[in-house]
Amino acid sequence: MWKSVASNALTLFIVLLAAAAGLVAWGRSEFNGPGPLTEAVCIQVERGASVASVSRNLEARGAVSDARIFRIGADYAGKARDLKFGSYMIPAGASMDEVLTALTQGGASTCGQEIQLLIGVAAAQAIVREMDPASNRFIEVAKFAPGEAAPAEYTEAMANPDMRYRVTLVEGATSWAVADALRKADFLSGELREVAPEGSLAPQSYDVEKGSDRAALIGRMASVQEQIMAELWPGRAADLPYDTPEQAMIMASIIEKETSVPEERGLVASVFVNRLRQGMRLQTDPTVIYGITKGEGVLGRGLRASELRRSTPYNTYVIDGLPPGPIANPGRASIAAALNPDTADYVFFVADGTGGHAFARTLAEHNENVARWRAIEKEQGASGSTGTQTGQ
Structure with missing residues (x-):
């Protein structure tokens, strides 16, 4: 009799164990498999929201098939307390695992x-x-x-x-x-x-x-x-004509103001580095403008010849070397360009009418580029400063 009871109990235990294993396998499949969404939805996570309230909202919006499985999966993954405030776009077919990742990885909200x-x-x-x-x-x-x-x-x-x-x-x-x-x-x-x-x-x-x-x-x-700056400074090029992070930031700010074309930053940096190495003046309009405005608003007009001749700490047509401080807040790319300029022998550049610049190695080449830019200005009816002349 006892053998029969024990045998039945063992059989029941095995059945229950198999059922539990099957349930776990099904839950894992539900958690990792494609979700029920047929089109993207925007899910908002409120400040301090619990995984329980969020899972119910997800089920109500059709983003997950079962709120309980989502909660269990979040607990098992150790992310139940990692929900980030914000609004997040959940794409069609996203699995519960992908939904959980979207709601816990943080970063900028993606909808709302x-x-x-x-x-x-x-x-x-x-x-x-x-x-x-x-x-x-x-x-x-x-x-x-x-x-x-x-x-x-x-x-x-x-x-x-x-x-x-x-x-x-x-x-x-x-x-x-x-x-x-x-x-x-x-x-x-x-x-x-x-x-x-x-x-x-x-x-x-x-x-x-x-x-x-x-x-x-x-x-x-x-x-x-x-x-x-702390990250980029140790990897700077050798023999730069500036010795401190502060001086590099000045150069980066000039590069930032001189070009809005990403691929030109390294070339613009090389021009100024070459000029400093050769003892030439930087001759860049943005520094002159900063000396006039002190960074408080925009000049709103072209530079006058008298302003290009006026002696100020920021007039790089008059002073040697770098101005006393940055002229704007440069981004990472301009800082990187200042620390690792392109290898080029250009010492002049001027606007080319396309939003970029024409670079030159000699004053004769540069004067030809300036003449072309003047013609473009005349054709477009433009007036005012021609941008950096570096050599005029």
Whole structure:
């Protein structure tokens, strides 16, 4: 009798074990297999949301087939507490594992609305934008200059407690422009008493929360810029005509202001390095302009001949070597170009009418390039400065 009971119990145990193994296998298949979505959806993770509430929302939106399996999978993967606030685009057919990764890996939100403060070279803009699921790109909903009357769309977006905020600093913007824009941004708080040293702020996008402290944000920007220079400085080329990271930052800022064409940065850097090595003056218009404006706004006109002759610390047509400080906040690519210029023997360049520049090795070649640019200017009815002449 006892043998029969034991045998039946063992049989039941084996059956239950097999059933459990089958259940685990099914759950793993459900978690890793293609999901039920037939088209992409935008899933929002609220601040402090639990995996339980998020899993129920995912099931209700049809992003996962079973909320319980999603929760168990999140626990098993050790990611149940790693949910990141934001809005995320979940593509059609995404598995539970892929959904979990999207909601826990962090980074910029990939759908929904956000308010962006865009700090550009010439002006700043406050922008309400929304991710378009069809194109997977942000579209502008409203835009205005900070400090001016805000449109209704902005006011409505500000009232949303789950709205995301982003501050984007464009390469080549000055520290004064950053301070001016941050002071006018009404979703930030705290006093900003001083303008950060020129060149000390890293151009990139920064996710912030409503009410974030302005000075703390400046500190973040400065910390990133320090990290970039610290990372790139040890790998600099040998025999550069500048000896310190501070001098390299000055050169990087000049490169940043001289060209907006990424593939030209190394060549522009080589021109200035060659000129410094040969004892030639840099003769670059952006430094002269900075000496006039001090970085506070744009000049808005061409340089006058008298301004090119005037002796100021930033007039590189008059002074030897580098100016006393950076003239803008350069991005990583310009810093890299300053530390590792292209190997070329150019010592002149001028605008070529395409947005780029024509480079030359001799003054005769350069004068021909300048003549072509003058003809283009005349044809286009342009007026004002011709850009860097380096040798005129």
